[in-house]
Amino acid sequence: MTNRWRGEVAITLDGQAYRMRLTLGALAELEDELGEGSLMALVERFEGHAFSARDVLALLHAGLRGGGTMMDPETLAQAEVAGGPMAAARAAAELLARAFVTAP
Numbered sequence: 001m002t003n004r005w006r007g008e009v010a011i012t013l014d015g016q017a018y019r020m021r022l023t024l025g026a027l028a029e030l031e032d033e034l035g036e037g038s039l040m041a042l043v044e045r046f047e048g049h050a051f052s053a054r055d056v057l058a059l060l061h062a063g064l065r066g067g068g069t070m071m072d073p074e075t076l077a078q079a080e081v082a083g084g085p086m087a088a089a090r091a092a093a094e095l096l097a098r099a100f101v102t103a104p
Contacts, residue, residue, distance in 0.1 A: 010091075011091045019067040022066050026063070030058055042096065057077055060088060
């Protein structure tokens, strides 16, 4: 069970469920890794449907780390995502969205 108010998002990789979450440190690493000057530029790429598979993998990798799962990027890239590439993209976009939601 994920807690959306903590920014958690669920994903199933190779038949195993994982909880993902973007921490502040992971967000800073994403800016650097993806060559963005700001997080808003990354959000705008997702909102404009101009994101790449590299963006999705980077977000999922950061989310897994934030959720407590250490998985190397190569393993993640080879993993079977339940629901396929569209489910992976939705999970990545949801991670970004939930990172900026404030609790009621």
